Amino acid sequence: MRVNWREINAARNSYACLFAACSLHGFTLRPVKSPGSEITCYSLNSLNEPRFRKEIREASCTTVVGGPHATACPREVARYADYVVVGEGESTLPRLLARLEEGAEGPVPGVVTRDGGLPADHSVLLDGFPPFTVMKGYIEISRGCPFGCAFCQTPRIFGFAMRHRSIDAIATYARRYRDVRLVSPNALAYGSDGRRPRLDRVERLLTSLEGNIYFGTFPNEVRPEFVSDEALGLIARYCSNTRVAFGIQSGSDRVLAGIGRGHTVADGVRAVELCRDQGLTPVVDLILGFPFETGEDEEATLRLIRWVTRSGRVRLHSFIPLPGTPLAGTSPRPVSPAADRLLGRLALDGKLTGSWRDPGKRFSMVPADTPL
Numbered sequence: 001m002r003v004n005w006r007e008i009n010a011a012r013n014s015y016a017c018l019f020a021a022c023s024l025h026g027f028t029l030r031p032v033k034s035p036g037s038e039i040t041c042y043s044l045n046s047l048n049e050p051r052f053r054k055e056i057r058e059a060s061c062t063t064v065v066g067g068p069h070a071t072a073c074p075r076e077v078a079r080y081a082d083y084v085v086v087g088e089g090e091s092t093l094p095r096l097l098a099r100l101e102e103g104a105e106g107p108v109p110g111v112v113t114r115d116g117g118l119p120a121d122h123s124v125l126l127d128g129f130p131p132f133t134v135m136k137g138y139i140e141i142s143r144g145c146p147f148g149c150a151f152c153q154t155p156r157i158f159g160f161a162m163r164h165r166s167i168d169a170i171a172t173y174a175r176r177y178r179d180v181r182l183v184s185p186n187a188l189a190y191g192s193d194g195r196r197p198r199l200d201r202v203e204r205l206l207t208s209l210e211g212n213i214y215f216g217t218f219p220n221e222v223r224p225e226f227v228s229d230e231a232l233g234l235i236a237r238y239c240s241n242t243r244v245a246f247g248i249q250s251g252s253d254r255v256l257a258g259i260g261r262g263h264t265v266a267d268g269v270r271a272v273e274l275c276r277d278q279g280l281t282p283v284v285d286l287i288l289g290f291p292f293e294t295g296e297d298e299e300a301t302l303r304l305i306r307w308v309t310r311s312g313r314v315r316l317h318s319f320i321p322l323p324g325t326p327l328a329g330t331s332p333r334p335v336s337p338a339a340d341r342l343l344g345r346l347a348l349d350g351k352l353t354g355s356w357r358d359p360g361k362r363f364s365m366v367p368a369d370t371p372l
C-alpha cells in the first residue's frame with residue numbers, strides 16, 4: 001500500500017517522528033507536493049488549514065489529516081477529509097494504516113470520520129518511539145504541560161501531565177548531531193512534574209550530551225519562574241547558547257491573571273535581571289491584542305518591551321484565538337497606531353522581532369508541531 005506524506009514546512013518535525021513511528025510497522029511515508037495515489041497524510045495547524053482544505057476535499061486518494069487543527073476541530077475537518085487523527089499520532093496513524101491495508105471495518109480509537117469516532121485509548125510514552133530516523137528532526141525531550149494558558153493549544157493536545165524521554169534515549173539520538181537542539185514546552189522542567197524544577201535531572205541530562213547543546217533557547221524555551229541562578233549556571237556551564245528565551249506574554253498582571261498564566265510580571269522581570277547578571281541575553285516572548293486587554297494593559301506591555309530591549313530582545317506576537325482553547329472564537333484587540341509606530345522603530349533597531357503585524361508567521365517558526 002502506498003502512503004504519502006504531504007510536505008508542509010510547518011509540519012517538518014511531525015513528519016520526522018511519524019515517519020519513524022510508521023516505519024516500525026512497515027509503512028513508509030513518501031514525501032509528496034500534492035496528493036498522491038492511494039493514501040495521503042497531512043498535518044495542519046489552524047493557520048495553514050484553510051490553504052489545504054480544497055486540495056484535500058478534491059483529492060482522488062484517501063486522505064488522513066491530523067495536527068493541532070484537526071485535534072481541535074475534528075468534526076469540521078471530517079467534512080472534507082476521509083479520516084481525522086485526533087491528538088498524538090505515533091500509535092494511532094500506523095494502526096489506522098494497518099486497518100486500511102487489511103480493508104477491515106470498524107472505528108479506530110483516536111480517529112474521527114463523517115460517521116463519528118472513538119476517543120484515543122492511550123497516551124504516547126516518548127521512549128516507545130524514536131524522535132526521528134532517516135528523516136531527521138529535533139529531539140523532543142518532554143511533552144504535555146500542567147499550565148493551562150488560555151491562548152495555548154499545547155496542554156489541550158498533549159495533556160496537562162508532563163512526560164519525558166529518558167536521558168539514555170536522548171543521548172543516543174543526540175549523538176547524530178553536532179548541534180543538539182531539543183524540543184520541550186519548558187526545558188527547565190525536564191524530569192519534573194512540570195511545576196517544581198528538578199535541576200539535578202537537568203544537569204544529568206546536560207552532562208550526558210556531547211556536541212554543542214542549545215538548551216533554554218529556541219526550540220526549547222522556558223517559563224520565567226523556572227529561571228534561577230542555579231538553572232542559568234547549568235546553561236552557562238554546559239551549553240553553547242548565549243541567549244535564554246522565555247515568555248512573559250504581557251506587561252500587565254491583570255492580563256496574566258486573565259489568561260491563567262501562573263506567574264506575574266515581577267517573575268518575568270526577575271528572570272531578565274538574572275540572565276543579564278549571568279551575561280546571558282534574555283529573549284522575551286510577548287503577546288499584544290488579548291480580547292480583554294485595555295489601553296492601560298497595552299501601555300504596561302509597551303513599558304516592559306522598552307525595558308527588556310535595553311539589555312535583551314523581544315519577540316512580539318499578536319494574539320490569535322486558536323480553536324480548542326478557552327479563547328477560541330474571541331476577537332483580538334487591534335494594536336494601537338502609536339504602539340505600532342514604537343514597535344516598528346524597535347524592530348528597525350534590531351531589538352524586536354516577531355509577527356505582531358503578520359500572525360501567520362508565528363506558526364511557520366514553531367517546530368514543535370503536533371505529531372498528527
Ligand code: SF4
Binds near residue numbers: 146149185223
Ligand atoms: S504557553 Fe507554555 S506554559 Fe502556557 S500552556 Fe502553553 S506550553 Fe504550557
